[in-house]
Amino acid sequence: MLLRPWFGSPRAWRVSLLWAGLLLAPCLALPQAAPSAALKNTDSPAKPAAKTSAKTADAKPVAAGPLVKSYGSASAPIKLDVFTDYQCPSCRNFYQSSLRQLIVSDYITSGKVYLVHHDFPLQAHMYSGLAARWANAAARVGQFPEVEAALYDNQDAWGASGDIAKYVAAAISAADFKRVDALVKSCESPAPTSSWDHGDPLAKDPHPCPFDYAVRDDIELGYKIPVQATPTYVITYKGQKLPAGSGTVSWPILKQFFDSLLAQQ
């Protein structure tokens, strides 16, 4: 009876609401302990940044088909689909600050994460379609990781001159380059790119390159996400697709997210 007037007053409800907030906020912030600990070990599994073929040798793509642009095991609980444009500076940053560390980390080698590259060359970039063609030709001969690294590491140079062959040749063996070069030179049509109207990238091309179909498939998959900017990434955990994200994410933060997913029951 004594409490009744107090609980009946509007001020009492306000105080209760404020106390609820005060109690809830610190409780919800408690899980921060785990990621902080994870951040301390950010550099341990990652080997020095891979620049050439020798350094990415332990992260060879799995043999899942004739044109492989993925790293790790397809049965991994986490799948990371990345849509990028070789001439986009943010994509280069994402690769250099995060994906490169991921590729050589135990997340890939121990089958925790499956990384899949998807081409999404933007119309605005003059050579991005051609760069994607070189990367896909390299994927045909099993040299995708080396060429991908070379394209990002020398983006400014070939982006200005258009001379992609020079940097691909420097990244792989002479024999492999000969095969990749032959594949690219067999293509007469312009390289496919994405477009604002979401049209078929090969619609106007009567004789597309055999591996241009792979680029087209990536672009059309990107339209469905939808990819609004590059880089865009989609993370799938145990078959459940999470909302797509875009922009550069640094390795410690990406690693923290993987750890939180792997900690799920």
Next chain:
Amino acid sequence: MDSHQSSNKWGKRLLIIGRIALGIVFVVAAYMKMKPQPGMAWSWASIETSLSMFAMGVDSYQILPPWAVSLVAHWLPPFELFLGLWLLAGLGLRASSLIAALLICGFFVAMTSAYRRGLTISCGCFGPGEQIGPKRLIEEGVMLLPLALAVCIGAFLMAKKEQEGDQSPLEATVGLGDTARR
């Protein structure tokens, strides 16, 4: 009814509506950031995953170092929830509305900075997926920021009015009350 009393009454009503709207915005924003991802049940682990996903959004702004990104991403949503409930409670409105206005100001500056740097990234304001662009900037700059500023200014005016007796808030601010009486 006295015109001062009438305007005062309407001012109070508008302030209540404003602070409730602002409170709801913060509670919804916190909920959207903390709610479990598709296929996950409510648990500490799932909230932690959602906050880690929010961290990726914060990181994409390329403003803070990773350790600060993690700190902000794990404390901001719970703080938004607390601030939302604080605004809804209506206690210490000057402090809560000032914090809310500063917070929204900070978000607006961060978004404008990202947009000016040509970053086509997710805003992260109400969870993942919302891209930063003119539409989002207008929503934040024309709707949320003025609302927060109005509630903040209104709270200070009301408090001043209560201190100064029955002067209307506008009169108390610009000093017209005394002139009118004279």
